[in-house]
Each structure stands twice: as C-alpha cells, then as structure tokens.
Amino acid sequence: MSQFHAIVIGAGFTGVAIAHDLALRGFRVTVVERGPIANGTSGRTHGLLHSGARYAVNDQESAIECIQENQILRLIVPDAIEPNGGLFIAVDESDLEYREKFIQGCEECKIPIRELTPKEALRIEPNLNPKLLTAFTVPDGTFDPLRLALAFAATAKSNGAVFHLYTDVVDLLTDGQGNIKGVKVWNRANDKRFEIEGDIVVNATGAWVGQITSMAGIRVPIAPTPGVMVAYDKRLTQRAINRLNKPGDGDIVLPQRRMMVVGTTSFSIEDPDYVPVLPDHVALMIERGSELIPALRQTKERGAYMATRPLIGSGAPGRSISRTFKAYDHKETDNIEGLVTITGGKATTLRLMAEKTVDLVCKKLGVNVPCTTAETPLISYRKFYVD
Amino acid sequence: MSEEKWTVNFVVYRKKGDGEPHYQTFTLEVSPDEYVIDGVERIWAFHDRSLVFAHACHHSTCGACGMRVNGVEKLTCITRIRDVTKNGGTLRIEPLRNFPVISDLVVDMSRLYVGMDKVHAPAVHPLSLAPLEGEGIKPPRDVPMDGGKEYLRLADCIECGLCISACPVAGTAEEYLGPAVLAAAQLQGLKRAPDLAEVVDCVDGVWRCHSAYECTAVCPSNVDPGWRIMDLRRQVLAQRIKRWFGGA
CATH class of the missing domain: 3.50.50.60 (FAD/NAD(P)-binding domain)
Structure with missing residues (x-):
C-alpha cells in the first residue's frame, strides 16, 4: 500500500x-x-442513468461508456437507483427518420433495445403522447443525485x-x-x-x-455549458422518456419520486458561479416536454433550476461537443x-x-x-x- | 415567469465557530417567481462569500436545502418568493431547529440519519409500498406492474429534517426517534418487518408523539408523518393484542 x-x-x-x-x-x-x-x-443533474442510447448515433465513445457504467452502478449502488428502464419515442416524421440510425448505433454500442408498437408503449406508459409512431425500450434508470x-x-x-x-x-x-x-x-x-x-x-x-x-x-x-430543467408536481410515468432524435432541447422527461423533470437546454457562459434560470428556457421545457407527455401541460411547476455541464473544448456549440x-x-x-x-x-x-x-x-x-x-x-x- | 421585480430584505442567521449568532440583512432585487434558494445563492455569489448554506438538487428530490423561512420550515428550492413575502417585505432565513448548528444555515442532521438507519428505512422500495395516486397512507389495491415484475421507486421521504425541526416534542426529547423515522417504520409495516416493533414501541418511539401534526403540515414530500405515526400505534397495539392471545 x-x-x-x-x-x-x-x-x-x-x-x-x-x-x-x-x-x-x-x-x-x-x-x-x-x-x-x-x-x-452534480446535485442538479436531472438524474438520468443513461443507457447510452442518447449518444449512440453521434458520440459512440460516450455511448459505450454509459452502457458499461450503467450496468456497474446498478450493482454497486442500488439504493440510489430506480432501475425501471426507459423509452425512446417518435412523435413526428423527423423522429421516424432517425429510427434506422438509432437501431444501428445501439447495435454498434451493444445497447440492448426492443421496438414496441404504439399500442404496447401506451399500455405500459398510458400518459405518453397517444400519437406516438414508434417506441424502443432502453436500459435507462433514474438516480437520486x-x-x-x-x-x-x-x-x-x-x-x-x-x-x-x-x-x-x-x-x-x-x-x-x-x-x-x-x-x-x-x-x-x-x-x-x-x-x-x-x-x-x-x-x-x-x-x-x-x-x-x-x-x-x-x-x-473547458466550456461551462448550463442547461435549464423544470420539475412538475406529478409523476406521470414509471420510466425515463426520451425523444427518438438527435440530442436537443427538452428531449428527456424523467420521473423522480412524485415528480416529472424535463431537461434540458444548452447555452454558453463565462462564470459558472451563478447562472440565472432563464424564463424563456422554462417555457421551452413545457413546450417540448408536453410533446412527449401531453398531461404535463395540466401539471403545476414545482421547481425550475439550472446546472452547468463541464464540456471539453471551446469554440464549438454545446451540442456538438463530445x-x-x-x-x-x-x-x-x-x-x-x-x-x-x-x-x-x-x-x-x-x-x-x-x-x-x-x-x-x-x-x-x-x-x-x-x-x-x-x-x-x-x-x-x-x-x-x-x- | 413575469418581468416583475421585487425588492426583498433577506434577514439571515449567521454563526461562525464559537462566535455569537446574529442576523445580517441583505437587500436583493428578485423576481417574485424565483425560489428562496435562488436568493440565498445570490447572496453567497454576489454579496458575501462567507455564507454557509446547504443545497444540492434544487428540485426537491434531495432534501438538502431545508431552512426556516419567516419562522416556518420550508424546502427553499420549491418555495416561491411570491408565496412567502411581498414587494418591500422581509424574509427571515434561519437554520432548522432541534439540530446543532454547524454554521450559518447548516445544521448537523446525524440524529435523523441514525434513526433512519435504526429502522432500516429503504431509500428505494417497491412501488406498492406507497401509492402515487390519492392521499391515503395505505398501499393501493392496483399497482402497475412491469410485465409481472414490480416497479421500484425512490422513497418519498427525502430526509430533509423539516419534520423534526417543526416537531414541538423533538425539541425537548433528544432521544425521540421523530416523525420521519416513525413514518419510515410505518411504511414498511410491522407485519413485513416485525423486528421494528422493538425499536418503535417505547417511550422515545410512537408513544412520545403528542399528535401536533406539525410534521405533516411542513412535509414537502407527501410523507404525511403525523398520520403514519397514528397508524403505527394501531399496528403496535394489534401486535401486542395478538401476543396476549398467544399469537406469534
């Protein structure tokens, strides 16, 4: 030693x-x-235990890290994790165009997925957008940060x-x-x-x-890159819900205790010591989140907050950085x-x-x-x- | 969120080491739709870097930011400024009671964690233990299943300590297990966890409660400890009666 x-x-x-x-x-x-x-x-993360599928198309190095670590964390720290899985759902034609790339990316990164019919998806998660076109199960989880x-x-x-x-x-x-x-x-x-x-x-x-x-x-x-998240006062799903598309604003909605959390946005700042929660970003979260789960519109806001990601590299816009x-x-x-x-x-x-x-x-x-x-x-x- | 701006006086409890506690006033321009923790964090960021306060998730899943706001226990990350003061008004920010103060707004909550460990309070439990819908404290009849498998969920109790701070008994009885701990025992149920009877059926357990229900009034996380303590008493009595008649 x-x-x-x-x-x-x-x-x-x-x-x-x-x-x-x-x-x-x-x-x-x-x-x-x-x-x-x-x-x-760290405390202000939305709490998604990533399956890696979010990055399986554009950032496979991160995707592979995520799926491997996801499986390890479930075993070594079970009392901070809800291991209920997640769904990627398509709600419009542009989402459907992403389907092939998504299947291929997940296969390349060895992320186990299964396609569900809209009917099957709505049976297990009745609060999803009833117009959904397809859905995939992924081994996501929710953790208590x-x-x-x-x-x-x-x-x-x-x-x-x-x-x-x-x-x-x-x-x-x-x-x-x-x-x-x-x-x-x-x-x-x-x-x-x-x-x-x-x-x-x-x-x-x-x-x-x-x-x-x-x-x-x-x-x-290092590029400090904050994003805004909004918590709503009712739990509407058991699983983490992701939009079947490339990473974007408000494309993840996840349950936590009796809440739903919608995240996130992406903007650049110089000093991460204090970052305001921008009202237009909060409005965007309900806009985007309710495309996945319409009942969010009838749900009261419980909290709004922001977290600053430490992205490596500078000069490039947030979403394109690994x-x-x-x-x-x-x-x-x-x-x-x-x-x-x-x-x-x-x-x-x-x-x-x-x-x-x-x-x-x-x-x-x-x-x-x-x-x-x-x-x-x-x-x-x-x-x-x-x- | 509106563009409305309010001026609010934050009167903050301060204490360092063995020094005398005192109050310090910071006047802030805020949006009434911001949360109290946003104001406290701004005092640290822009006015006084020596301020010590606890916070982590900023959306009521971690329980770190409990404080007394104008004399009432609040989880400050979900307490809108609009709901606790007015334009030109005051927010008196103090640490939780019934715990030793570490510094300023931070207290040592080990009393709570020792108790939660004593009753083996689960941090993650089957969905069926606590229903998501409705107000009741009894498990629901119909629980969604994941193809025959039970869903797991993070417990409602976020161990924020607000209930112990608000409890009129916890201040005078240091050994009292307190609302959150008794609620965690009730959640598991004496049928499921009979060993817990020994821990809770004692003078510093269920019988210490005076039914003030202050815990239920301040709980930010749907635990309803007051009612759970009453239900736990019923469970304890049922078990005693069963024992008198020769039951297990």
Whole structure:
C-alpha cells in the first residue's frame, strides 16, 4: 500500500468517486469542497442513468461508456437507483427518420433495445403522447443525485478519506519552482485558514476547473455549458422518456419520486458561479416536454433550476461537443508537477472517470495497485453523516 | 415567469465557530417567481462569500436545502418568493431547529440519519409500498406492474429534517426517534418487518408523539408523518393484542 497523500478538490460526482478509488488503492485522501456534497452541477443533474442510447448515433465513445457504467452502478449502488428502464419515442416524421440510425448505433454500442408498437408503449406508459409512431425500450434508470454522490463519499470516508466541507481553496502551494505541493484553504464554517500539503492535487471541480488551474497560471479548454430543467408536481410515468432524435432541447422527461423533470437546454457562459434560470428556457421545457407527455401541460411547476455541464473544448456549440471526459497531467501539458485536472464526462460515467484519473495518478507516482471500484459495493449513503 | 421585480430584505442567521449568532440583512432585487434558494445563492455569489448554506438538487428530490423561512420550515428550492413575502417585505432565513448548528444555515442532521438507519428505512422500495395516486397512507389495491415484475421507486421521504425541526416534542426529547423515522417504520409495516416493533414501541418511539401534526403540515414530500405515526400505534397495539392471545 502506498502512503502517498492525495488532495482532491471538489466533492461533486467526480471528486467523491476519485476519493473512493484513491482510498481503495491505499492512498491517504483529503477532500476539499467549498459547499456541501454535490452542490454544483452534480446535485442538479436531472438524474438520468443513461443507457447510452442518447449518444449512440453521434458520440459512440460516450455511448459505450454509459452502457458499461450503467450496468456497474446498478450493482454497486442500488439504493440510489430506480432501475425501471426507459423509452425512446417518435412523435413526428423527423423522429421516424432517425429510427434506422438509432437501431444501428445501439447495435454498434451493444445497447440492448426492443421496438414496441404504439399500442404496447401506451399500455405500459398510458400518459405518453397517444400519437406516438414508434417506441424502443432502453436500459435507462433514474438516480437520486445527492445519494449517489453520498454513497461514494461515505465509502471513501469509511476507508479513511477526510472531507473538509464548506472549505474554499484560496490558493495552491508551490515549491518555489511552480510545482504544486498542496492547497491553501479557508474553512467558512469556523472562519479558519490553513494549509494542506500533499503528494498530488487532483482538480475535480467540473465546470470550475479553470478557477483552480488559473491559480497555477494554466488554462484548460473547458466550456461551462448550463442547461435549464423544470420539475412538475406529478409523476406521470414509471420510466425515463426520451425523444427518438438527435440530442436537443427538452428531449428527456424523467420521473423522480412524485415528480416529472424535463431537461434540458444548452447555452454558453463565462462564470459558472451563478447562472440565472432563464424564463424563456422554462417555457421551452413545457413546450417540448408536453410533446412527449401531453398531461404535463395540466401539471403545476414545482421547481425550475439550472446546472452547468463541464464540456471539453471551446469554440464549438454545446451540442456538438463530445460528452466524454479527459484527465490532464499538467506535467505533460504545462510542465507543472503535482497537479492533475479531470473534467468533462457525465454523471453516469463518474466511476470510470475516477478510475482513469486515479490510474494516471498511480502512474505518475509509481504506484502499482489495480482499480477495484467496479466490483466494490458502496455502503449506505447515510454513513457519510454517521460514523 | 413575469418581468416583475421585487425588492426583498433577506434577514439571515449567521454563526461562525464559537462566535455569537446574529442576523445580517441583505437587500436583493428578485423576481417574485424565483425560489428562496435562488436568493440565498445570490447572496453567497454576489454579496458575501462567507455564507454557509446547504443545497444540492434544487428540485426537491434531495432534501438538502431545508431552512426556516419567516419562522416556518420550508424546502427553499420549491418555495416561491411570491408565496412567502411581498414587494418591500422581509424574509427571515434561519437554520432548522432541534439540530446543532454547524454554521450559518447548516445544521448537523446525524440524529435523523441514525434513526433512519435504526429502522432500516429503504431509500428505494417497491412501488406498492406507497401509492402515487390519492392521499391515503395505505398501499393501493392496483399497482402497475412491469410485465409481472414490480416497479421500484425512490422513497418519498427525502430526509430533509423539516419534520423534526417543526416537531414541538423533538425539541425537548433528544432521544425521540421523530416523525420521519416513525413514518419510515410505518411504511414498511410491522407485519413485513416485525423486528421494528422493538425499536418503535417505547417511550422515545410512537408513544412520545403528542399528535401536533406539525410534521405533516411542513412535509414537502407527501410523507404525511403525523398520520403514519397514528397508524403505527394501531399496528403496535394489534401486535401486542395478538401476543396476549398467544399469537406469534
């Protein structure tokens, strides 16, 4: 077992999964997070455990990652997932034109699908648009965002990881030659400032990675890309409902507890610290969502919110950027030792993102311990709060 | 959402470490159709980065953002500003009661999680345990099935702690299991989980409740703990009577 000390910045999905993976591989782990667990993009995801079918035509790398991770998460964290499956439905001619490509893409990515007649689809989900033209079952699920993150954090904690919540990273510690050897932090709960030294700092701050790398004078090509989601006050389906077409606005409607959540839109911003919920985007969600489930129009809005995806690349419009992820070793990209940045990706692929990031950390430090997170069931999320 | 703008005074409870608690006022221009958490997040983003508050999902599935708003327990992500104040009005924002304050608006809810673990409250359960339609707390007769297989669903209880904060008994009896925990035991039922009787049939279990129904009044997630506690009492008595007559 290594006695290296790793500092993880960020306790969103990527950060908690990395903390868990590092702890399993014998690292001493400290997590620094400026809010509570999953308060940024991760908590505000709509909660779709992707089958990968959404990306099977245009972004097959993401699609394959999704289907593989979907199957793993069902096994290792069952108490955060409704495993009821999903449907892709066609409601107009343009959707039907997508049908062939969809079947082929899912086959290439090994995503199991089955075509239903409109009658069959309406029998299992009576609130779907009665004019639907065809439907496919997919192995989607719904997850509880906070509890998914907490389960990883709880397991990391039980393996020795230390979490500093409500604690901002205010600067990076350097060795005088620009290499990173720790973080300077400010605990806002007790207004104490202190330093933490480590052998490696992992920047897992998603859409905020640029705020951390800029402390080391580094730029990463990240495009913070928010989207608006709206929750409605009645549950109308058992399954996640997707529009059979290329990814677009308001094309996913999913059940959660006694709600339906419609998502999402896609626009660009500079600073992800505060993004307003744009009224015209909220209006678009009811417009698009009710094309899939007409009863949404008679359902009261329960909440409207936004989340900022960390998309890799800049200059390209949001939807055309791949949804896969990337881990940067800043020794290679910027000749700065001691700092690794992970960003991009999706909630569904959190475990894989952690595996690849920790593989990179292990390689850098000469640690030869394989990843076991795919086979390790997580403990109850409540154990994060209760020792 | 309208273009209407309101000016609202957020009077926010502040506390750091061992320091004295106090209130601080932030005057914000808001849309009345925004939610209270949007205002709190903007105070952090644009006025005072030292503010500590909890939040995650922003749509009432996680239970992290419970606070007292003008003295009433609210899940702030689904509480529209229009419904709790007026233009030029005040929003007094305080942490939940009956839990220790960590800082500002964040409390330590381990009391609740210990209890939920004690009754093995399921986070995901079969659809048949709690109906989606109607008001009743009894399982429904007809539950949709997935071709002979039961659907699973995330439990209604989001463990937000509002019920414990609102409960007049929880403040004086620290060992009281509290509404959410007893509701989780009722949901499973003593028939299905007979071992729970030992946990809930005691002075800090079902018998501690004074039937104030404040829990049901503030529950943002259709759990209806007050009625569930009453039903759990009936279940406990039924089990006792059965035992007196030599039943299992």
